[in-house]
Amino acid sequence: MAGESPGGDRGAGDGDGADGGDGTDRPPALFDGTGDALAAIADRLAAADGLSFCTDFDGTLSPIEDDPDAPELPPENRAALEALRDHDRGRVAVISGRELADLRSRVGIEGIAYAGNHGLEVLRDGETTVHPVAKKRQRDLERIVDDLDDRLAGTDCFVEDKSVSATVHYREEPDRAEAVHEAVEAAVEGVAPGGFERSTGKAIVELTPTVAWDKGGALSLLTTDFDGWLPVYVGDDTTDEAAFRALGEEGVGVHVGTGEDTAADYRIDDPSAVERLLDWFRTEGLAALDRSSPRDESPEPSVSPRSSTDT
């Protein structure tokens, strides 16, 4: 439930209560001028074995643009993510609705995990896996995309084939919204009735295989082997809510936007605040992590147990 304690020790002395201080059910603002929320996260990092920093891409790491080909990873965010990756107890995952190949080339950071198509495609430790149901539906999807290309021929609407999902864009012709929705429905019914779910976004219709899997499943998969590590998830869209819910009280969820109707623990305004957040994790966050002692190692963090003997 939004507004609930994130499970850490955010402190009873917040003063303005756990509802963000404005009488609504929204989570508190992370950058509220007091530094209390950041101090609470630092405390949790100082008690954690490591940091799993997971994040959405569009509208989070990069501002939303009209042209889906435009978003790029700002250099400041790249540097911060690389620093988190390079920490010996830090890891990074980017989870997006974009096709895996597109996401990977857009972010372009080696040595991190990626989940594309809302988690239907996952790349980690150099290995790519595709959800088996999504894989089975790829032929059907090809036929649906071909059919939609025909139906939308002569308009400025277009179909983006994302291998295991597809997105129909009609931002150039918003008046066609209803016709596009009808075309999508007809194409799906003609090829694979019930086989694909339709969801609506900003001047888009998304088609994904009907499968019980989402960004929350992807997040759980990517963090499951890291017991004791603090998972963090940052995202701006409704599809990110599944990831916030998957975190539960174990992690820290940060919603980018107004914070209405979110399961996240905190909210920040926009991608420029994400840059600030990443910078905090790169500096203060990693410093807090360095104060912690991983469970399987010596409680003396200044002495590296690995450098003393062999090699």
Ligand SMILES: [Mg+2]
């Ligand atoms: Mg997004």
